[in-house]
Amino acid sequence: MTDNKKPSTPEELNLVNLDDEKPSSGKALRSQQWYGKLDKDGFIHRSWMKNQGLPDHSFDGRPIIGICNSWSELTPCNAHLRELAEYVKRGVWEAGGVPLEFPVMSLGETQMKPTAMLFRNLMSMDVEESMRAYGIDGVVLLGGCDKTTPAQLMGACSVDLPTIIVSSGPMLNGKYRGQDVGSGTDVWKFSEAVRGGHMSLDEFMRAESGMSRSRGTCMTMGTASTMSCLVEALGMSLPENGTLPAVDARRQALSHLTGRRIVEMVKEDLKPSDILTKSAFENAIRANAAVGGSTNAVMHLLAIAGRVGVDLSLDDWDRIGAEIPCLVDLMPSGKYLMEDFHYAGGFPALIERMRHLFDMDAKSVTGVSLGESMQGAECFNDDVIRTLDNPLREKAGIAVLRGNLSPLGAIIKPSAATPALLQHKGKAVVFENIEDYKARIDDPELDIDANSIMVLKGCGPKGYPGMPEVGNMALPSKLLEQGVTDMVRISDARMSGTAFGTVVLHVAPESTIGGPLALVENGDEISLDVSGRSLHLHISDEEMQARKAKWQPEESEYHRGYAKLYIDHVLQADQGADLDFLVGKSGSVVKRESH
Structure with missing residues (x-):
């Protein structure tokens, strides 16, 4: 007009x-x-x-293009997204569109209590309702921090307007005493070293200043880097989105190109539902194994699939990913960092090397197939992106465990575990909640040895609430002093994608609602058999039922507000921990005017 x-x-x-x-x-x-x-x-x-x-x-x-920006100074991973938004706008204007930036809730993984996961679904509601209420034709999602990317994509899928993602990108490699150090991964190692008497507190504090040297997300293959790579595998971003460092000028150029592309996508009416097919999710599961990705990706992909209407389950993770090799030698499974991965050729080089394992005909936001968009990518460092005949791990997919302790499933990341512990039987040392764990873990009188199995309760979706990243429980200091570096740990919690160890996570149903994990007692024998996909509590069915009859739930301290809504409606981990009333989509139509 x-x-x-x-x-x-x-x-x-x-x-x-x-x-x-x-x-x-x-x-x-x-x-x-x-x-x-x-x-x-x-x-x-x-x-x-x-x-x-x-x-x-x-x-x-x-075309009116919304730029959904999760910028926040309280979310360090995303603190530079206002700058990237300007480059997206350039591309939108250049392609004949009108860019309009709007803010949404931001989830600072390292800053929020009790856990950022509590607010993933809330952010998804913010994204969904903002997209639906405003007069936009398509959206560019600017995010990157762990829960931000899945939250934005979940919300966008429930509206189903043309959507494309620009991730914030990983930080530069950390540096300490002339060596590369990785966010999260080395923090856990340094912390254990201090507790075990192998590193001084002064050295620990000095390492802190060299860990996070630039804007961006964790430079290990944590959840942020995992999700930005999986977004690329899903076909929801332009190539190289997964690995370009946050401070690299080419990420600004990528943002510009993304702004141009979203205008074209609007004209083509290319929506998430056209791209996020079952085949796309299967590609993402394969990619997660190939990069040694985070266990958190399991729940995030399940939740995204639930929004877009794709039937995805834990069994798909085991069926599709179990035999996929890990080729990327990156912390926490390996030794390199995201800068190295990108300079070696990045995610496109990895996919090109493994193209026979992927559905290369899958659609992508580029307007061509995944295979066409990745074709010609080269690997420049076989130490970082290994060859198929020299993988970091031959079988690296997330393993799904079932048994009388996890009838709805539990997961473990074999590539980050100690091989000798992947088949293990030991006596349980039980912590009823996180406070119990913190109060007793360093007690010299704690009855525990290297063969014990640590069990933590009360940390599932409803229990914490929000399912925190505490599953990789720190080992008792007295065992660290003896040189013990890993033990089997079991919980209904999650763990950081940067973490490592023989850690069984996401046990479902969770203990807070009376799942079998709630019934484990000190001294019970538990068997873990990853190759057999089994997690078994060695008590009789009769004893299990007797304990169940005596079990009483604890009264929640949350009686109002979002936390109460979350507890009342959150699904279990095997269903993606979305809120039950958010599964699916309502579309983009708004029938009534505002005046």
């Missing part, structure tokens, strides 16, 4: 001509329902937007 186009009759005041500016798909632009009407409602929508200096032709049928 321009100032020269004035209505000449009363009838024209109510005219909604949504066919004037149709994209190549033949579908009228959604934004014209806000900005294309020559009536009171159109006047209100346009006139208020003009106070930002937008000229008339901004509303003449150009």
Whole structure:
């Protein structure tokens, strides 16, 4: 619309001509329902937007692109996203669109209590309702921190407008005493070394200053880097999104190109539901194994699949990923960091090397298949991205364990575990909750040895609440002093993607609702058999039922607000820990006006 186009009759005041500016798909632009009407409602929508200096032709049928920005100074991983947003805007303007940036809740993984996971679903609601309520035709999701990427994608899938992702990118390699150190992974190692008397507190504090040297996410293969790579595997970002360092100028260029591409996607009406097929999720599961990815990806992909309507289960993770080799030699499974991965060729080089294992015909936001978008990628360092005949791990997929201790499933990351402990039988040392664990773990009188199995309760979705990253329990200091570096640990919690060890996670159903984990007692024998996919508590069915009959749930301290809503409606880990009423999608149609 321009100032020269004035209505000449009363009838024209109510005219909604949504066919004037149709994209190549033949579908009228959604934004014209806000900005294309020559009536009171159109006047209100346009006139208020003009106070930002937008000229008339901004509303003449150009695609309106929302830039969903999770920038926050309390989310260090995402603290530079306002800058990246400017590069996205350049691309949108260049392609003939109108970029409009809007904020959403930001989840600072390292800063939020009791856990950022508690708020993943809340952020997804923010994204979903913002996208639906505003007059946008497509969206660029700017995120990166662990829970941010899945939360944004979950929300976007429930609206199903054309969507593309730009991740914040990993930090530069950490440095300490001339050596590379990795966020998370080396923190756990340094902490254990201090507790075991092998590193001084002064040395520990000095390492802190060299760990996070630039903007960006963890530079290990933590959850943030895992999800940015899996976004690429899902076909929801341009190539190299997964590995480009945050401070590399090429990430700015990628943002510019993404802005151009989203305008084209709107014209093509290319939506998440067109891209996120079962085959796309299977590619992501394979990619998670190939990069040695985070266990958190399991729940995030399950939740995203639930939003887009794809039938994905824990069994798919075992069926598809179990035999996939890990080729990326990266912490915590290996020794290198994300900078090294990118300079070696990044995610495209990895996929090109393993193309026979992936569905290369899967669609992507590029407008061509995954195979076409990755074709020609080269590997420049076989030490970082290993060859198929020299993998870091031959079988690196997440293993799903079942048995009388985890009837709905539990998971373990074999590539980060001690091989000798992957088949183990030991007596349980039980911690009823995180407070019990913290109070007793360094007690010299604690009855525990290297063969024991540590069991932590009360840390599932409902229990903490929010399912925190405490599953990689620190070992007792008295065992660390003896040189013990790993033990079998079992809980209904999660662990950081940067963590390592023989850690069984996501036990379902969780202990807080009376799952079998709640019934484990000190001294019970437990068997872990990863190759047999088994997790077994050695008590009789009769004893299990007797304990169940005596079990009483603890009263929650949360009686109001979002935490109460979350506890009442969160699904178990095997279903992605989404809220039950958020599964699925409501689409993008809004039938009623605001005035």
